Amino acid sequence: MRAIRFYGREDVRLDDIPEPAPKVGEVKLRVLYNGICGSDLHEYYHGPIMTRTRPHPLTGVHNPVVLGHEFCGEVVEVGAGADDLKPGDLIAVEPIQTCGVCHWCRFGQYNHCPRPAVHGYNREGGGLAEFTVVPRAMAHRLPAGVSAQQGALVEPMAVSYHAVMRAHPRAGQTIVVHGGGPIGVGAFLALRAMADIQVIISEPSAQRRAILAALGAERLLDPRSVNVVEAIRDMTGGRGADASIDAAGVPAAFKAALASTAPMGHLVVVAMHMEPFPFNALSLLAGEVNVTGAKTYCNDYPAVIDLMTRGAYPTEGWVETIALPDFIDRGIVPLSRQQATKIMVEINRNRLPAPAEP
Ligand SMILES: [Zn+2]
Ligand SMILES: [Zn+2]
Structure with missing residues (x-):
């Protein structure tokens, strides 16, 4: 073979x-x-x-x-x-x-x-x-x-789903996904399938933003042309996002996510940061943001497959x-x-x- x-x-x-x-x-x-x-x-x-x-x-x-x-x-x-x-x-x-x-x-x-x-x-x-x-x-x-194509998507969508669940999503919240690659798309699709969550996506590639728009994403930010932190505050009445997902893996996205997550909110890093980088740890005290990571998946396949049967993953x-x-x-x-x-x-x-x- x-x-x-x-x-x-x-x-x-x-x-x-x-x-x-x-x-x-x-x-x-x-x-x-x-x-x-x-x-x-x-x-x-x-x-x-x-x-x-x-x-x-x-x-x-x-x-x-x-x-x-x-x-x-x-x-x-x-x-x-x-x-x-x-x-x-x-x-x-x-x-x-x-x-x-x-x-x-x-x-x-x-x-x-x-x-x-x-x-x-x-x-x-x-x-x-x-x-x-x-x-x-x-x-x-x-x-x-x-x-069969969706079947091959279950693995990466399970990575996204695991990250989303680590962000403790709840109805009525605003959650920002930083990075619109496959894991960001997966996070968007999972969040959209949950009731009454406003999703904002920040993605620099015009091509990827167009794909997300075609999938139904309504709140898209271009971090190269707008101040993402201010834009997110504007869209949340000044509070910031209830949770943020770093699916970008670049220092600027992590820093923007940390600065734009509301006090007591969650910031989940699912992207692979290949290089260490400095950030201001004082902002952790100020906002008491729960910063965490998401590693692959653990018992997440059944939930993703169930969402698939309900049309969540075109x-x-x-x-x-x-x-x-x-x-x-x-x-x-x-x-x-x-x-x-x-x-x-x-x-x-x-x-x-x-x-x-x-
Ligand atoms: Zn993989
Ligand atoms: Zn073991």
Whole structure:
């Protein structure tokens, strides 16, 4: 089968490798769509970061590895003990395998497991292949009405959803999303699905603001042309935002978010800040803002899938598809230039199931 494998920095190859077979408790999927993530860009241009040159402590896997951790596939075969799934079932994969025995795993907060392995970085297989095998526990069956493309969105939307929930949203609030990339879009879509929340989005790219406007975002700010802090205060009667989500990952966005969050409000950092930067900690005293982070997801898949069945996650206008051999030229490269929001690789073009009836 064909698979995109990572060998090292800027060395990714389209290989022909053996098809995997499911063992006990595993399920074999024909991959339909695999989204390209910001972390894939980091891995390609700056890696190895997530992938391993030495065996991973949990899985023993090292490079070269099949990439791809945001994917949806259909069941083609199940191992013993995974037979509650049937061939043809559409599956969204939760790609993080945890140790199951540490303090955090036993508490159910598995996103803090210190030894996670990620399908598509350091497990056997990934979504950028015609087939892949995952443990039953990582497979979320999608209900009728959720498309294969949406299935591949569950992973990044779960990141956004987790960040949104860390902001403690409540009806009547104003919440600002800083950064309109895929995680910002996901935060907007999740917040919009909640009752009576005013969402403001700050995003410098005109192209991304246009995409957000087409998705229905009404309050969009361009941080290059307006003073974001003043604009947010103006839109909130001078109070500031009840909560802010930093999905931008640039110091200016974090500082604007901190300065424009209302006293006692929440500021959630979900973006990856790759460099340290200074900020005025006195503003923490002044506003008693709760500054926190959001790490991947933890039991968030069911809520995202439920919102999907209710139409919260349209794919039109912001999700583009490419073919497997175009992974670098039409995937990694345009994303690195911010010329696209979400690009998915369509893996088995001729094997897509018929669209489900709404
Ligand atoms: Zn990702
Ligand atoms: Zn653990």
